Amino acid sequence: MKILIATDKPFAAEAVTGIREVIDGAGMQVALLEKYTDKKQLLDAVRDANAIIIRSDIIDAEVLDAATQLKIVVRAGAGYDNVDLAAATAHNVVVMNTPGQNSNAVAELALGLMVYAVRNAYDGSSGSELQGKKLGIHAYGNVGRNVARIAKGFGMEIYAYDAFCPKEVIENDGVKAVSSAEELYASCQFISLHIPATAETKNSINAALLDKMPKGAVLVNTARKEVINEADLLKVLETRPDFKYVTDIMPDKDAEIKEKFAKRYFSTPKKMGAQTAEANNNAGVAAAKQIVDFLVNGNTKFQVNK
Numbered sequence: 001m002k003i004l005i006a007t008d009k010p011f012a013a014e015a016v017t018g019i020r021e022v023i024d025g026a027g028m029q030v031a032l033l034e035k036y037t038d039k040k041q042l043l044d045a046v047r048d049a050n051a052i053i054i055r056s057d058i059i060d061a062e063v064l065d066a067a068t069q070l071k072i073v074v075r076a077g078a079g080y081d082n083v084d085l086a087a088a089t090a091h092n093v094v095v096m097n098t099p100g101q102n103s104n105a106v107a108e109l110a111l112g113l114m115v116y117a118v119r120n121a122y123d124g125s126s127g128s129e130l131q132g133k134k135l136g137i138h139a140y141g142n143v144g145r146n147v148a149r150i151a152k153g154f155g156m157e158i159y160a161y162d163a164f165c166p167k168e169v170i171e172n173d174g175v176k177a178v179s180s181a182e183e184l185y186a187s188c189q190f191i192s193l194h195i196p197a198t199a200e201t202k203n204s205i206n207a208a209l210l211d212k213m214p215k216g217a218v219l220v221n222t223a224r225k226e227v228i229n230e231a232d233l234l235k236v237l238e239t240r241p242d243f244k245y246v247t248d249i250m251p252d253k254d255a256e257i258k259e260k261f262a263k264r265y266f267s268t269p270k271k272m273g274a275q276t277a278e279a280n281n282n283a284g285v286a287a288a289k290q291i292v293d294f295l296v297n298g299n300t301k302f303q304v305n306k
Ligand SMILES: NC(=O)c1ccc[n+]([C@@H]2O[C@H](COP(=O)([O-])OP(=O)(O)OC[C@H]3O[C@@H](n4cnc5c(N)ncnc54)[C@H](O)[C@@H]3O)[C@@H](O)[C@H]2O)c1
Pocket: 077, 078, 079, 080, 099, 100, 102, 103, 106, 138, 139, 140, 141, 142, 143, 144, 161, 162, 163, 164, 165, 194, 195, 196, 197, 198, 200, 201, 222, 223, 224, 248, 271, 272, 273, 274, 275
């Protein structure tokens, strides 16, 4: 069995070593394609692969057509909107993610962005504190839960809204569960986004929601750029001088927003929420273990295209 690691943005060397150990240990073979510059390199590399480990790499119908021996693709990470799930299903290819493996890394960054916002981009001026402030966690999944855990240490009052997670799960963590996104935004000065990019959530963070946020609003996005309605975001930044936006996913209009609202806006230059040595390693090794468990035992626990 040949397991291809296809990563345009490579794993840390330590993670590759960890992946190799798992795959070698199962008597399977590793192939490595890193920093490819051309899709053709990927199409060539997948030809004889039985399994592929990817990060943000695009797996579309063309890649699946080329990968005639493929049984499984594992996205080492949480979001899997870079894989064409319908095409994978049509090709009888199992798709998995590795939920939870990078959640702490993303959650720490979310809190870091909040501190950055309330301390005025560390410009030496007097800022404000997170303690005692209301934080709304929009989607209480793996990252949202970790944000709640860390925000408790900051002494924040924590609310959450999740369309699918039972209220009891949220309340058991000492977090107030609210019944709608509207209620969350109306209640909380700080909102941290942790919804996946789906047909339902794309463009859903709009002016109607953001305008509900109390004075001194800070919106933190470590989820996906697509969930934000960018035109509305610009409008809200324009009309509300108290509104700040800090994000790990650069908006399309980054240059314009930076020019107009420099003091109230920050974007990381490149998505880096999960870019820690620990998260890299955890997600890579988990992907390798899931592949072996699937190929040897048929375990489909983390399949996302059922
Ligand atoms: N910045 C980064 O590097 C980075 C890293 C990891 C994840 N992410 C993003 O963060 C998102 C969350 O990650 P996660 O690991 O917590 O995922 P997760 O799957 O554990 O949690 C997602 C949560 O969203 C909820 N949800 C889905 N649709 C919803 C809706 N319409 N309204 C409200 N809640 C909804 C689900 O019930 C679930 O609890 C990912 O989908 C990904 O896009 C970004």
